[in-house]
Amino acid sequence: MSTPPAGIARLLPVGPTGAALDLRSLADHERHFGPLPAIEGPRIGHPGSMVHEIERAGLRGRGGGWFPTARKIHAVLESAAGRRAWSAGRKPVVLANAMEGEPASSKDAILLRHSPHLVLDGIQVLAATLGAPSAFIAVHRGSSVIDIVTRALAERRDPIVIELITPPARYVASEESALAHWTGDGIATPVFLDRPFQRGVNGRPTAVQNVETLAHLGLIARYGGEWFASEGATSAPGTSLVSVGGAVSSPGVIEVATGTPVAEIIDRCNGFSGDVAGFLTGGYGGAWVATDALLAAEWSPESVSAAGGVIGAGILWALDARECxxxxxxxxxxxxxxxxxxxxxxxxxxxxxxxxxxxxxxxxxxxxxxxxxxxxxxxxxxxxxxxxxxxxxxxxxxxxxxxxxxxxxxxxHGHCSASIGAGSLPIEHPRRTPVPLPGRDFR
Ligand SMILES: Cc1cc2nc3c(=O)[nH]c(=O)nc-3n(C[C@H](O)[C@H](O)[C@H](O)COP(=O)(O)O)c2cc1C
Ligand code: SF4
CATH class of the missing domain: 1.20.1440.230 (NADH-ubiquinone oxidoreductase 51kDa subunit, iron-sulphur binding domain)
Structure with a gap:
């Protein structure tokens, strides 16, 4: 294994000035992180050693649900084994979720802008671990990172070909069954009967994984599960990217060890820029929390949830108290x-x-x-x-x-205490009405 970098700037390593390094070129990426080791594939009844390493890491998915990644891998492997194992049409598929459907999130775009090869390494690691012959990375249509991913893919000579796909920029198009539906059939609507690990892209067992999760896999393959778990909360080890927005002095994406006090995260964003009415956690599918309760919490799924919030896709938004x-x-x-x-x-x-x-x-x-x-x-x-x-x-x-x-x-009682107009929470494309027909606008 390569020598691991010290500190918590793992996914977004920083240079001497404190700014995140630009590792977009494959040469810079390999110089910084070292080469990606060969990954042992599964044999019938035996997952490769990488699965044990991921179990040791305790890695949980960073796309919103914080689901244990090793459990998902086992589920995909079992699903594939249960279907006339390893016949060509039943081999697993890896689907990297870079859709970033939550408008208040920017962590996936920042990660891809600085370290696209770490995400692509993670896709290779997962595909090799699953014995998957095909892999996709989904970036929503119109995204500013499409060019970066295209250039990064062109630089590589990967054993497993990764195809860039661009589903429509709809909030539910990034839900895992919708994404698998679009990849196979070109319609980005959720499907209800089977989950993707059972029947995903073209009916094949599919591992849908957020790109931050995959970048962590790229590191675990190099430095091991024990190194990964040496930082962060016991319940959800490692580091996490957090999109911090709203009434803070320096909004943006920061990397923190899980378990970091939320108050410290706000300090790293140079504190509040004014009075705060409350916090939105986890995004528009998340939960609002009173400021005092959230500032007393730590950045882990359990602690944020105990405060009444949802860690979700790593979003913290401080609502300006002057807004309604x-x-x-x-x-x-x-x-x-x-x-x-x-x-x-x-x-x-x-x-x-x-x-x-x-x-x-x-x-x-x-x-x-x-x-x-x-x-x-x-x-x-x-x-x-x-x-x-x-x-x-x-x-x-x-x-x-x-x-x-x-x-x-x-x-x-007929009053509104807002002193400035509402409207700070971002929305990508204002839509006034739901789509009139199922499937329309989702191709
Ligand atoms: C409505 C909805 C939207 C979602 N949008 C995203 C998204 O933009 N990006 C993402 O990675 N996961 C999103 N998810 C979660 C995915 O369904 C899936 O759980 C995730 O990609 C799995 O990756 P992980 O295990 O690495 O977290 C969404 C879920 C729902 C219900
Ligand atoms: S209609 Fe709503 S609940 Fe049903 S699949 Fe679509 S987004 Fe989900």
């Missing part, structure tokens, strides 16, 4: 409603109704009946969709109404 949080809830809920794939009733019809009621609540003419209707509708959309999109949106609204209950009460 109710207007922000309404604006983002409307956008999320427009992102429905239009396949399931509770999502297709429920989310726009909730957004309509929030629009009413966002005005100083709000009435208690508007709030009652929202509270009655929220449970009706949960656990009833083909994917977690309505659940995430409902959690965004429910936690927001709770954290900002004082401002909601102001609205019900």
């Amino acid at each position: 949080p109710v207007q922000e809830l309404a604006r983002i809920a409307r956008w999320m409603a427009g992102e429905s794939a239009g396949q399931c009733g509770p999502c297709r019809f429920g989310l726009p109704s909730i957004a309509d009621d929030l629009d009413l609540l966002a005005t100083p003419a709000a009435q208690a009946a508007d709030l009652h209707r929202i509270n009655a509708r929220l449970p009706l959309v949960q656990q009833r969709g083909g994917c977690k999109h309505p659940d995430g949106t409902a959690r965004f609204v429910t936690t927001g109404l709770h954290v900002f209950q004082d401002e909601v009460a102001h609205h019900l």
